[in-house]
Ligand SMILES: NC(=O)c1ccc[n+]([C@@H]2O[C@H](COP(=O)([O-])OP(=O)(O)OC[C@H]3O[C@@H](n4cnc5c(N)ncnc54)[C@H](O)[C@@H]3O)[C@@H](O)[C@H]2O)c1
């Protein structure tokens with residue numbers, strides 16, 4: 001049966017800017033756009049991405065009132081019949097119930113195989129709308145339109161989608177490469193400063209593992225608010241790093257593990273202090289400094305790296321020691337160690353740790369858990 005919502009492919013009225021990076025997916029390339037004003041081109045990108053004319057934009061209750069109208073206007077101007085579904089803001093929305101509500105919304109909007117889902121928001125709408133798109137009719141196209149710094153540099157890129165379960169985060173999901181990532185750094189004007197700082201932790205992570213030049217740029221700029229031009233440059237650099245790592249290792253067999261720099265300790269800290277009690281970026285900031293100190297102790301990381309990194313993170317308003325976090329001072333090394341062993345990144349009887357070999361260079365080292373346990377008090 002012919003698809004009622006299918007139209008002839010439409011050329012965009014104006015040429016699109018060159019993508020900053022491209023992720024090669026099994027079902028086609030995913031161009032990543034990072035340009036100030038890009039949200040107004042969402043419809044043009046969508047028109048290139050799918051043949052259908054229907055789109056469901058999924059956003060959250062904070063982002064919706066701020067940025068949904070221009071997204072819908074752009075889609076409609078490009079000929080889409082665009083509907084919107086708003087989920088409550090926050091991690092608590094990454095549930096099966098939300099997923100079911102999105103399937104319902106997709107049904108009501110009449111979204112067919114050739115139509116489109118747009119995830120407009122931070123990592124929460126990105127993950128849950130991405131998973132809804134991955135599963136609706138066994139997979140429809142999704143465009144990620146990130147609005148948090150974390151989503152720009154991390155969650156919108158790479159195709160991982162997930163929901164949480166009562167017994168753990170991100171346990172159910174799918175790999176579903178977006179058809180495009182439409183990043184407009186101007187939306188960051190409305191992002192609360194603390195959320196911005198969370199994203200900067202991932203920015204620093206990207207620079208540490210892969211881009212010495214970006215690390216230098218961040219050092220030169222830290223301490224004052226980033227200009228919009230600089231924010232665009234930093235985001236584009238981070239998007240290119242993540243895209244490059246994903247292209248070399250789409251399903252997380254090896255290289256993609258370096259994206260976990262700071263996360264082995266970071267996840268353990270989140271688990272111990274309670275998800276939500278400590279924001280992810282703050283836990284990762286503490287975890288990155290700990291990993292740098294561990295690397296120095298093992299002779300894998302140049303001396304002074306950890307102090308340098310701590311200085312940079314502190315100037316970005318991020319914590320650098322466990323004791324800087326609420327409840328951190330009372331957190332016992334043994335408890336953290338157990339949390340670390342429970343993490344899914346542990347392979348066999350070794351803990352795989354991402355260590356820095358130098359600015360912009362990371363390696364994955366399988367470490368003896370006993371050595372990690374012994375070092376914990378000194379590195380935290
Ligand atoms: N799929 C992946 O590869 C991947 C990678 C990293 C993280 N994640 C997931 O991402 C989530 C965290 O992402 P997040 O920090 O973006 O969370 P989030 O989506 O909850 O956004 C954080 C807060 O900022 C608000 N917000 C977002 N953009 C805004 C804007 N422009 N103006 C005003 N407010 C805005 C949101 O409403 C929310 O309150 C977690 O669930 C995590 O598991 C996924």
Ligand SMILES: [Zn+2]
Pocket residue numbers: 202263280284
């Ligand atoms: Zn992270």
